[in-house]
Amino acid sequence: ETGVTQTPRHLVMGMTNKKSLKCEQHLGHNAMYWYKQSAKKPLELMFVYNFKEQTENNSVPSRFSPECPNSSHLFLHLHTLQPEDSALYLCASSQAIAGLTGELFFGEGSRLTVL
């Protein structure tokens, strides 16, 4: 196990639903990330939190809303999603912002299907 746990592993929702993805890390890391993974595409960085403060928001639509209540927990709140938002959402953590130590520890992902 990587020490990063994501729930739920699978989620099916309609376009009018509201749901949340949860991520918890047990590694004592200070930085947490949300990535979107679509088939045969590079990983897309969505949000970065460093010491609970959001440091990056890579032009993500407002229907995705992150929340980081403490350094161990990260949420991604979802509402009025579109079918093209269907993807694997990966949470990751690192000791600090990637570059100082370099290694990201990923969870197993939440597979989201939007109907």
Add this chain to the structure above:
Amino acid sequence: GENVEQHPSTLSVQEGDSAVIKCTYSDSASNYFPWYKQELGKGPQLIIDIRSNVGEKKDQRIAVTLNKTAKHFSLHITETQPEDSAVYFCASLMDSNYQLIWGAGTKLIIKP
């Protein structure tokens, strides 16, 4: 914007043979190049990385080479085994904002 090109998208090799995956990056200021392996149903996991002050790094059957002049780096896996079957991602670190720029991945298939 900055990007990383990764080739091939799919690679099928006979068990025991070698596999090579290549990446090209665009940001000349990049100084850190990791490789991640993603097995089915799991998240990516770091397998090897290299910093810009070295040209090659090895770890048992895995090696990474870096050519900064050409802005190329490659992953070499020797004596491939069934457990090497996975999707491999390269990435480069943008020095300006510490963000990783990822390749699109290579699906490596090891044929028995």
